[in-house]
Amino acid sequence: MASAIAWLDASSEEQRRMRDIIRLFSDRESRDELGLGQIRDAIADALFPGTSTLLTRARxxxxxxxxxxxxxxxxxxxxAADRFERDIIRALRDSxxxxxxxxxxxxxxxxxxxxxxxxxxxxxYGILADPSLSREESIAIRGRGALSDDPTATQSRRLAAWSSTLPDPPAGFPQSIPGGFTLRYEEAAWLRDRLLGFAPESLLAHLVIDRPAPExxxxxxxxAALRVSGTAREWLDDARSFSALMHGAQLLYNLMLAEQYESAGYDRLSAPSERFGAALEDWQSRFEGLVDLTSWDLAALLHRVDIVRGSPINPRTRQFVTAWRDLLTDGGGQSIIEYxxxxxxxxxxxxxxxxxxxRLGNLGRLASWxxxxxxxxMTYRWSTVxxxxxxxxxxxxxxPGDQDA
Structure with missing residues (x-):
């Protein structure tokens, strides 16, 4: 991994940023080995609307x-749009x-x-004035003179593809971007206001005011996140509980893979069962302090996830997470490794x-583990956001005015 960041300067801020970027592409949170993605992504959408794991920089x-x-x-x-996006790559490399x-x-x-x-x-976030526009349609709208003959078209479609308050680009854009990804004050304030205006009750909106810690x-x-209140705090608490609950399932699954991997005689990996066994024991020792299964309302969370999704969770997924919760309750605190x-x-x-x-019971699939x-x-796109x-x-x-050309 060191070679991947060798081109960076030595500043701690740049190193932090690059560690986060590399983490996105090396341990992608979108991996869904146990079919939890529907719930995980809906919780992430509630906490951080409009985001995805692929985002890198705000500018x-x-x-x-x-x-x-x-x-x-x-x-x-x-x-031209295709060429300009590629010009941006070259300009940013030189920034x-x-x-x-x-x-x-x-x-x-x-x-x-x-x-x-x-x-x-x-x-x-209303940066695209009409959210129904595709990329192709937005290019075809040439500013405020591009009126539509369609009487059913929205006013924003008739006038312009993009928000009328969008800040102006720096001089020389896109062939030259001297500041790179560094936002000018006016740009940052404008993005802040978009987040506050279009997701006002979210954790994302709270954190655009209350700065999160870099690590x-x-x-x-x-x-800063823990200072949020209201509906956003409810989502944050449920996110933590759901992550803690299902992390045990994820670790047990990997422990079982590791045990079968070693039993099959594969040795490319060094002592994976020992590593996952220790991680699972650590998880179980902390779990009761993280989630009170007697009072936490998992069913209420799953109902709210259905609402965010706009459609029901897969019944098998719902059954899986509920049954896993019940197994932990019925286990009476005995070692999950032995259960x-x-x-x-x-x-x-x-x-x-x-x-x-x-993979379990499949030697060919285990060999490639x-x-x-x-x-x-699950951290719900946290490093990205x-x-x-x-x-x-x-x-x-x-x-204000810094970096202006």
Whole structure:
């Protein structure tokens, strides 16, 4: 991993940013080995609306609309937008702040452009004036003169693709971006106001005012996040409880993989069963202090997840998490490592969720096991969101007018 950050300067801030970026692509939270993604993602959407695990830096929320606005006035807008997004890659490489650059390795050959990654967040926060617009449609709207003949079209569609209050790009954009990802004060304040205006009751909105710590590993380990109240605090508490509950299942599953891996004679990995056994014992020693299963209302959380999703959770997923909770309650505090019903339950869940791709009992699949299969606790996009928020706070710390060309 050291070679991946060798191109960074030695400042601690840049190193922190790059560690977070690398973590996104090396231990992706979107891995869903036990079929928990529907619940995990809905909780993340409630805490941090409009976000995804693929986001890196806040200023992309301005780079994309700036590029598209410029492209809309060109003879071939679609080709111009594609070219401008690739120009941004080159310009950011030459800037003073480039950690989190999409395309650092691929360069201008990058296949998934920032617009594809950020489009959902652009829609959610009203940066894209009409959230129904696709990327192709937004390019075709050439500013405020592009009126629609469709009487059913929304007013925002008739007038412009992008928010009328969008800050102006720096001089020379996109061929030159001297400040890189560093937000100017006016840009940071504008993004802050978007988050406050379009997700006012969320933890994200709270944290755009109350700065999170740069190294906090989870939102419930962050002092600023813990100061939130109301509905957002309810979601935060439930997020912590659900993460703690299911982390035991994730660790037990990986312990069972490790044991079978070693029993099959595979030795590419060093003592994985010892590592996961210790992690599971540590989890169980802390679990009662994290979640009170007698008072925590899991059913109420799952109901609210259905509402956020706009559709019911898969019944098998609901049954899985509820049954796992019941197993822990029925186990009476005995060692989860030794608890036969929990092991049988986990093997059955993997077969149900993965079918022929299940690893347990499959020597061929075990041979390719990388040493961890979704074993990390759920943090609901925290490292991603924290980085976006810290970018905004850093911009707010600068003086109005700083970096203006």
């Amino acid at each position: 992309y929320l301005l780079f994309v609309p700036w590029a598209y606005q410029l492209a809309a006035s060109r003879p071939n807008p679609a080709a 003073d702040d480039y950690a989190g650059l999409l395309g650092m390795q691929a360069g201008e050959a990058l296949k998934t452009l920032p617009s594809a990654v950020y489009w959902s967040m652009l829609r959610h 906090s590993p989870t939102p419930w380990a962050d002092a 036969g019903p929990a092991r049988e339950f986990m093997a059955a869940r993997e077969r149900q969720h993965k079918g022929p791709q299940a 990388g040493g961890t299969a979704g074993a990390g606790e 924290r980085g976006i928020l810290l970018d905004i706070h850093a911009g707010l710390d600068s003086a």
